[in-house]
Amino acid sequence: MVNSTQYTSAALKAELNSKGWRMTPQRETILKVFQELPAGNHLNAEELHARLETSSGISLSTVYRTLKLMARMGILRELELAEGHKHYELNQPYPHHHHHLVCVKCYRTIEFKSNPILTIGSKAATERGFKLLDCQLTIHAVCPECQRSIVPL
């Protein structure tokens, strides 16, 4: 378990309460799933729901509501890597913060880090008075394998 200490459920509760929202077992469980997710993994709503269903019976509605809430709070990052559905991962601070290189054909995804980008992104936001939540470079490209294949689309 690599990332489990980043963001405690107490911190989540505090942040929720400061805005008049509430901590619930569902939200705590969902946070935990993301914290225990191995680096480089992402989940969409359906996948998260599948993991939760067995143990806790959290509904799909709540999954969607929680993902949106946490993304807007800056706790989760919304990734648009593959077709059709958003994926989510923990929004981690500096040493773990990373970007994505995605093959538009096979959707293979590679993570990479870059401090300069983080710096440029923060500056772009703050100098316009925006409060930064997330800063992600997404590179769309064709991977070496797919460059060779003549497969269409």
Add this chain to the structure above:
Amino acid sequence: MVNSTQYTSAALKAELNSKGWRMTPQRETILKVFQELPAGNHLNAEELHARLETSSGISLSTVYRTLKLMARMGILRELELAEGHKHYELNQPYPHHHHHLVCVKCYRTIEFKSNPILTIGSKAATERGFKLLDCQLTIHAVCPECQRSIVPL
């Protein structure tokens, strides 16, 4: 009309043909719509279809198919700025290439440029053998106005 000379329909035809695909009036028309779109504008499938419907009667299916095709060819950029639907814009080279700063609450979007990011992105792709199609930094943040409002979500 600022960008009309960037990418001719002849160039599109050549690129399509090189892969066994075909130029069609629909594809030509859609390219033209994007070329004539004022800087800073984006269209989703529905909006593009609405513009086409009046004159040319291009179907929604074709709109979706064409957007996906052109995005994967690197001609269009797929943007994930607001809720629920993708937006598209021309994927423009260097002097026009830009990134997006988006308010997660009101979805106000600001474009900004950065050469260093383009450089870092190209390098990240090519040093892994990927052929670069697009490189976009998306910054999620809260705009000054929305920081003041206590409106939830």
Add this chain to the structure above:
DNA sequence: TTAAGTGCAAAAACTTTGCATATTT
């Protein structure tokens, strides 16, 4: 000619919402 592209309508996939009930604060 013949393989790719289009339009249509139907289906699929994804996400949101209304409402009664349960829970935090």
Add this chain to the structure above:
DNA sequence: AAATATGCAAAGTTTTTGCACTTAA
């Protein structure tokens, strides 16, 4: 006690697909 959150089922959006017909190469 009051207001937020949840679960369920239903509805809403967005996107894809099958198929017969058309058209570019």
